[in-house]
Amino acid sequence: MNKPAKARIASTSLAGCFGCHTSFLDMDERLLDLIGQVEFDRSPFTDIKHCGPCDIGIIEGGVCNAENVHVLREFRANCRILVAIGACAINGGLPALRNHLSVSSILEAVYRTDMIPNDPELPLLLDKVYPLHEVVRIDCFIPGCPPSSDTIWKVLTDLLAGRQPELSSRQIRYD
């Protein structure tokens, strides 16, 4: 008898700190349950460089530079359900504290006018740090800095079971 096909999950961190991914790993032995049900596509856990067709994409961090925009659009194009995880993905978070300053004033303060890096390999900074849903459509949000592994587990198990994720007020935290 054929086993049911595993769901495919991709994840990445844009302007984030990987804290949400660390919290994801905090689900401990439940990871074994999860790995029975899913396969990872592009993710820090696999080191696959580009996202292929997936059931669920999970994105941590806001959008701060041109590369973030490309990666986010690649995820949106390939993932049936796109999940914004963590404060930065949802409202820009800590990186967005730069949003009331101009990019030029920040670069000049950090590098001085004669030393601003200009290598074509470096992605250009955006004028502001944006939440994900201001750039592409997002289907599901998991707030928190980071969200607890219980909250992440709840959303993932809901999605894998084909349910609209529902978090109780106890599971919703912004800090």
Added chain:
Amino acid sequence: MTDTFMLDGKKIRFREGQTVMTAAIDAGIYIPRLCFHPEFKPHGSCKLCTVKINERRVSSCTTPAAKGMVVESDTHEINDERRMLLEMLFVEGNHFCPSCEQSGNCQLQATAYELGMTSSRFDQFFPNRAVDASHPDYLLDFNRCILCSLCVQASRDVDGKSVFAFSMRGIHTRLIVNAGSGLLADTRFDGKDRAANICPVGVIIKKRSGFKVPIGQRRYDTMSVSSPEK
């Protein structure tokens, strides 16, 4: 003798002079609210406490309770509208909860938890608002102001100092400090003032006390905003 009205199918007793809000509080029923405070005259401006009476939306904190009225509050429709108001408040300021000392004690945050807000559907304003750290013991972080006016009322009506005021109109309305310099240090503001301990969000912050209580052990980490006060 007391009269009654119906709130979400429950009979609520009220006394002469009570509003829908105060009668509901006395009955142990939570109606979401931000600008309402039992010590001060209600002004119905945040609209979180909106309820439906005879198909009309009214602020429950300013609507006198009346015999036989039928009030809808905890419904999918009204809670969805309340959630939208919260989302607007969140994008209008800079509410970065993880770096806010008030996180866990914040009524805006706790109300958003209560109403199941996971994100805002609106674009962030990212306004540019300066912090006033001039006072030796308190700082003002205007990024988090929701214009509830409780500090304005407390300073004027209880402390008799009128340290705070609103300036401008509509979307441009902002909280200001009543001093020639505009700085808190140049007022008679004191930590013992009622105004120093009234802010429902994280604008008026006591210095040198940050993170004494760790995140996770604060007021709304252990109870919900809808729990009865007593």
